[in-house]
Amino acid sequence: MADFARRQVAGLALVAVVAVGSLLAGPNHLFAVARDLADRPVVFGALLVAVYLVRPLFAWPTTLVAILAGYAYGPVWGFPIALAGTTGSALLPFLAARYVGTGSGERTGWGSGLVARLGDSGERFFEATGDLRGMVASRLAPAPSDPVSAAAGLSGVSTGAFVVGTAVGEVPWTVAAVLAGGSLDHLSTTGLTAINWELIAAAGAVAVALLAGPAYRAVSVRR
Template sequence: MADVARRQVAGLALLAVVAAASLLVAPDRLFGVASDLADRPVVFGVLLVGVYLVRPLFAWPTTLVAILAGYAYGPVWGFPVALSGTTASALLPFLAARYVGAGSGLVARLGDSGERFFAATGDLRGMVASRLAPAPSDPVSAAAGLSGVSTGAFVVGTAVGEIPWTVAAVLAGGSLDSLSTAGLTAISWELLAAGAAVAVALLAGPAYRAASARR
């Protein structure tokens, strides 16, 4: 029990750090550095790796970093770079939540709700649907970690579900003449609606079976 309590205290401390960092550190300076390094692909690649590693700490959206990849490498090379980085970056909150564990209280209830969701949908289908839904990446990753989703299903489901958002962000970045946080609207409402519709379609069968089982 003491070990669980220590892990939960560590988890709460990490959440506090993330909340503070997201308020204090805006990506404006990052965009300035990225603009200066965009014509040096290798150095820019090192920058991207670092940004993907710290992105969850600052609660920056994955599409923001994908825009950087599209800006520097264009759509063809930017897409695999951005998708790989997004998937790897999502593993950090997933593994952190798995380490903290469900424990008790609100965290336990969240873990139980997630377990019921993935038990109904299956790990892979549930992850793909969760990524296609217009929801913030890191809470989805943390919920999957608390719910006991397998690492393989998490990685594959994240990679598949993030494809449309990554494509949109990379294309937006590739079309920019200069980087700025102003006016970066990579995700249109049409894409949001389409992603939500596909997510609902993926969950319709499991939801119907779950409802039928309760009758």
């Protein structure tokens, strides 16, 4: 029980760090550094790796970092770099949530109860959709990346399905962000619009289509 309590405390502390980091660390300074390093591909690559590792702590969107990749490397090289970085970065909240949620169904208390309820809800969703289909649909939906990763970790989604589903579902968002970054003459957060409403609507429609079959079967079973 003490071990589980430590997991809960660690989880709450991590959420607090993310909240504070998102308030204090805006992307403007990051973009200024990136502008200075854009003509040094190797050093810029090291910067991208570091940014992807700390991105979840600052609640920065994955598309923001993909824009940096497109700006420095162009769409051809920027896309695989950004997609790999986005997928790897998403693993961090996924694994953290899996660690915090371990044993939540066997404990009592408000913290364990909340984690257990979130995990149970996610498990029902992925049981209906399947891990891979559910992950692809979740990534295509216009939802923040890190909460989706955390929910998957609490729900017991397999690591393989998480990685593949994330990589597939993030393709349209990554393409849009890399193309936006590659078209910039001056890297700035002002007026930066990588994602338009047409892409959001199209990706959302595909996500709904993926979930239509499992939703129909679930309703049919209840009847």
